[in-house]
Amino acid sequence: MIIAFDSTQQALRAEMLLEYAEIEIDIRPTPKEITAGCALSIEFPDGELESVKRVIVNEHVEIRGVFRQIEGGYEQLEV
Template sequence: MKDLNVCIIAFPSTSESVNLYKVLKNKRYNVVMIQTPCTISAGCARSIEIKENDLENIINEIKTNNIEIRGIFRKALSESTRRYYYEELSF
């Protein structure tokens, strides 16, 4: 496993992802809106990719702004299969 220092935040709805994206961009976090990997969810098509260094602060923003999320996942690369996989984090 090769840790990529990137986390993915998945959401139950597109509106929740857009709300958090706006909050984080306004606070100058380095975030990217991406399509949700199908191994994480077949529901909402949007997720936010963040740097793992910002995780604690972003969790505080999620709680402060009452944004509903489906989960937070650490992105890693399997060296044996050369494929990405996602490990769900608890917070």
């Protein structure tokens, strides 16, 4: 799973909040298939989706979207 952002500031803020919530994440370049204003994305395990959503909503993190990799690209999920 990947979270894409429109700003580096929001990506770094989300990184801090998710690490504080003890969710295992990795910072990675935003895949070219995902159009976003920021070159940084956060990757996290599928099993953490609900925890990630909770942090994003409760902390009002501005994101482009949450995406799941599928054959041939990515699909955007509801947050």
